[in-house]
Amino acid sequence: VAVKRGDGWAGVYNHCDSYPTWLGRELWKHLRGTDLKLFAEELLRYDDWRNYLAGGVCPYCGGRGLSQPHSIRGEIDERIPPDYGRNSQYSNARFKSKKEMREYYRSFPRWFGREDEIESMIEEEWRMRQNIRKTGYADPECKYHKHDPLVPARITSEDPDPLFIEWVYVVDPEQRTIDILAHRSDGKTDGPMKGCPVLRDDGYWDYGHCAYRHARVAKVSTDGEEPDWRLIEDIASADTARANLHGKTTERDAGALAEALKGNQFVLTNCIVCGKEVLAEYEPAVHERCRLETIRKLGGDADAWKG
Numbered sequence: 001v002a003v004k005r006g007d008g009w010a011g012v013y014n015h016c017d018s019y020p021t022w023l024g025r026e027l028w029k030h031l032r033g034t035d036l037k038l039f040a041e042e043l044l045r046y047d048d049w050r051n052y053l054a055g056g057v058c059p060y061c062g063g064r065g066l067s068q069p070h071s072i073r074g075e076i077d078e079r080i081p082p083d084y085g086r087n088s089q090y091s092n093a094r095f096k097s098k099k100e101m102r103e104y105y106r107s108f109p110r111w112f113g114r115e116d117e118i119e120s121m122i123e124e125e126w127r128m129r130q131n132i133r134k135t136g137y138a139d140p141e142c143k144y145h146k147h148d149p150l151v152p153a154r155i156t157s158e159d160p161d162p163l164f165i166e167w168v169y170v171v172d173p174e175q176r177t178i179d180i181l182a183h184r185s186d187g188k189t190d191g192p193m194k195g196c197p198v199l200r201d202d203g204y205w206d207y208g209h210c211a212y213r214h215a216r217v218a219k220v221s222t223d224g225e226e227p228d229w230r231l232i233e234d235i236a237s238a239d240t241a242r243a244n245l246h247g248k249t250t251e252r253d254a255g256a257l258a259e260a261l262k263g264n265q266f267v268l269t270n271c272i273v274c275g276k277e278v279l280a281e282y283e284p285a286v287h288e289r290c291r292l293e294t295i296r297k298l299g300g301d302a303d304a305w306k307g
């Protein structure tokens with residue numbers, strides 16, 4: 001999640017579910033009707049979208065102004081407010097007494113003869129409960145998770161890492177829009193891996209064994225009607241149709257052709273834009289022409305998606 005800065009952007013990282021149908025929708029709803037200048041100022045004080053959402057308070061230790069927690073051990077992974085994992089059927093927080101927890105683990109063959117380990121697990125569990133009671137947090141001393149020094153807005157368009165950063169949402173507080181960028185490969189699949197990617201003249205970052213860039217798929221308004229997140233997501237990730245089956249072939253021919261191509265792992269599917277039957281390597285699939293036309297309509301950078 002980023003904020004427009006000059007010709008580029010600066011922003012924060014998000015680890016999971018960053019595609020439009022999740023993070024795009026979440027961000028859009030979050031921004032609706034809010035002061036985007038204030039949002040931008042606030043966001044850029046953080047290193048991570050989750051840290052921003054938590055208001056900079058670590059859900060495990062209660063620390064403030066720290067980096068996004070990492071190296072989180074399973075014991076505290078679920079021990080976050082408000083229910084501290086008590087409702088999870090897997091968390092040790094569900095046991096009412098030490099006796100109940102002890103008997104539970106003793107009943108499994110793989111825990112036979114490991115009494116000491118069971119006892120130390122019980123001690124750990126009760127220490128965490130005491131921590132929660134006393135401080136409100138399961139791991140106030142950071143025994144089960146870590147923090148680094150906080151580096152605000154650490155991802156920028158000058159070093160965007162498009163191989164690993166698959167989606168970028170650039171908020172423009174002036175225009176009240178979000179530019180949605182997706183990463184795309186130039187098709188390169190071999191070569192020796194480089195220590196760090198090098199920016200080529202064509203806008204791709206060359207990693208040695210592959211090359212990627214961010215390209216705008218859509219520009220959405222934070223005030224208008226809710227965008228079609230599924231379309232935005234699919235239009236960027238759909239496979240390019242390899243064969244047109246309409247017009248020249250009958251349905252039966254198409255079926256037979258698909259059967260014959262099974263060994264090549266082609267699928268018979270429909271273009272997500274025009275609905276016509278196509279052959280592609282995976283679903284969803286789209287005609288090159290249909291993709292460019294749709295991206296243009298969505299306010300994306302169709303030129304960056306050519307080829």
Ligand SMILES: [Zn+2]
Nearest residue numbers: 058060061069
């Ligand atoms: Zn913490």
Ligand SMILES: [Zn+2]
Nearest residue numbers: 271274287290
């Ligand atoms: Zn089509």
